[in-house]
Amino acid sequence: MVDVAVVGAGPNGLAAAVVMARAGLSVRLYEAADAVGGGSRTSELIEPGYLYDVCSAVHPMAVASPFFRAFELSQRVDLRVPEVQHGTPLDIGRAALAYQSLDRTVQELGVDGPAYRRLMQPLLERVDGVVEFTSNQLLRIPKDPLAAVRFGLATLDQGTPIWMRRFREEAAPALLTGVMSHALGSQPSLSSTGAGLLLSTLAHAGGWVIPVGGSMSIARAMADDLTAHGGTIHVGERVGSLDQVRPAKAILLDVAPPTLARLGGSEVPDRYRRALEAFRFGNAACKVDFILSGPVPWRDSALAKAGTVHVGGSRRAMAESENLVDMGKHPTEPYVLVSQPSVVDSTRAPEGRHVLWSYCHVPANSKVDMAEAVTARIERYAPGFRDVVVASKTTTAAELSAYNENYVGGDFSAGLLDLRGLVQRPVVSNVPWRTPMEGVYLCSSSTPPGPGVTGMPGYHAARYALKDIFKMRVPGLGVGL
Known part of the structure; x- marks a missing residue:
């Protein structure tokens, strides 16, 4: 007993x-x-010596979660913070980049930098309250009501059709939507935006850490x-x-x-x-893992320093892709979430080689192999990507569901x-x-x-x-x- x-x-x-x-x-x-x-x-999914995260790969909450903070995870695991927390390549040839430094991020966003600061600074100033509010049951009085109010107002600002009112160019809104699209669902929406704003805030707080190994x-x-x-x-x-x-x-x-x-x-x-x-369960993901002979040849070389890359183009393009999935369709130009663990962790692959982790969203229970669509999407912003691909492995939504019973229909949420x-x-x-x-x-x-x-x-x-x-x-x- x-x-x-x-x-x-x-x-x-x-x-x-x-x-x-x-x-x-x-x-x-x-x-x-x-x-x-x-x-x-973490598993050797393709060949021995290449370590892939089977599901989650990047961990903003590893240094922010109240449980992991109490557990002192950062003293138990080697958590690496990349120079660029996340980035979104744009069709104009450059990328929107999020650094741990909010000042540097704002400076590089140009015209919309001040608008991005006005959105993120109030959340960053009360980040502990934001984390506490979002880490509990919503039907309760938050410990930091001001943090909850600020978070709610920011979510209303970016989670409704008025989400472009503060921006004039593509970079800042694309940077935000890349993060908001982590959540399965239509765009814009309050739930996806709330998740995205939390993650965006954490990028400027503790960073989007990648665990060694x-x-x-x-x-x-x-x-x-x-x-x-x-x-x-x-x-x-x-x-x-x-x-x-x-x-x-x-x-x-x-x-x-x-x-x-x-x-x-x-x-x-x-x-x-x-x-x-x-x-109710939501839509799903199709995961594609790669062995690369070299780093991804991003058109904007700054993306080589990013732990995470959101491949999807403009805010409008990403929203259109996500909304197609919400209608039960497979986008021909999907939003692709890419993790580059080799940027900070050399243990993932033999010397000179790299692993690349990616997925795109698909309808629930999908058996469609999206490897070609994912490859083409990355190639668009990294010409020559196909030339560095040594091998790849696809895990469809149906296979993801079979792997983990909690992912009903492939819904990892x-x-x-x-x-x-x-x-x-x-x-x-x-x-x-x-x-x-x-x-x-x-x-x-x-x-x-x-x-x-x-x-x-x-x-x-x-x-x-x-x-x-x-x-x-x-x-x-x-x-x-």
């Missing part, structure tokens, strides 16, 4: 397990795959801490029902709502089951990110991590604050489990504790 059973060893399941083990409870973590990590695994380094740090505090990890062990992990006093589930309904069986109350089965999806995740509640089943908590990205490697859904679920069942507070999580 153990105190706590955690099902699913993604970042949130690991975070939940770490918190419970640090509280002195006996913890057993179950993972169906042969390794921990979930959305933060891949995203698995983050999962491994949590797994090591769990076992150091007495927890056990069981990989390759699929849990088919809650009875399989009983008589644990608390059960925390890093699973999608349909899986929770299946695991709970007849224990799930009818009303709650209907909510779980009606939970684990749930539709519209306004309803932000509040009803998976139900409307002040404590959505707590289920109606005694001792059972949901801690996946299908709960607030949603997707991303933040550990926060797991942290929140563990916090309430400690309070409800064990009458304990969250313990210290730092390296020296």
Whole structure:
């Protein structure tokens, strides 16, 4: 018998397990795959010696998430900050670039630099309040109301059809839309804009860090801490029902709502089951990984220093591409999100070679291989790109769904990110991590604050489990504790 059973060893399941083990409870973590990590695994997908992040690759929240700050992740993992946080190549031949320095970013944006500053400076000044507001359930009073108000006003400014009112040129709005398009959904929209503004703010705060050795380094740090505090990890062990992990006093589930309904069986109350089965998922991603014989030959050479590149052209072009996906179509000129980990991490590939990570958005459950469309899109802004491609591998949306059960239909956000999806995740509640089943908590990205490697859904679920069942507070999580 153990105190706590955690099902699913993604970042949130690991975070939940770490918190419970640090509280002195006996913890057993179950993972169906042969390794921990979930959305933060790293693998030799194409050839030995080339390390690819299977899902998440760049981690703005690794130094901003309240959980990771308490966990002191930066003292456990080598997190590298690229010189250019992210960039968007434009058809005029140059790129819009975001540096960690807001001043430098504003200076290089030219005419629209001051407008960009007026949008971002108020958020950056209260970045801790913005992170706290966006890292919790929205149905609550924020600790920093002014930060929440500033964030809300900026979201209204950029998440509605008036989003061009402050800009006169292409660079600044394209820079912002490249980030906003990380979220699956139409453009402009309040939900995508909120996510994009948070990430844009973090680019000028702690930076968009890349972990040396891949995203698995983050999962491994949590797994090591769990076992150091007495927890056990069981990989390759699929849990088919809650009875399989009983008589644990608390059960925390890093699973999608349909899986929770299946695991709970007849224990799930009818009303709650209907909510779980009606939970909405969004569109998906088609991922394309490359082995390169050299760096990407970007037309604007400054992009060679960027950890992340948003390939999509102007704000209008990116919006048109994303809106086609929202209509169930495959764009011929997709928005492509590119990660260049080799820029700061030489361990990813043999000397002289590079890895390139990319994806584009596609309709849910798509089986279409978008490799050619992705390659052509990059080639447009990096003439000669095809000449440096040694090999590539495509993971379709359907294959992404098979890889991770939480990515239903290939939706790596684990749930539709519209306004309803932000509040009803998976139900409307002040404590959505707590289920109606005694001792059972949901801690996946299908709960607030949603997707991303933040550990926060797991942290929140563990916090309430400690309070409800064990009458304990969250313990210290730092390296020296």
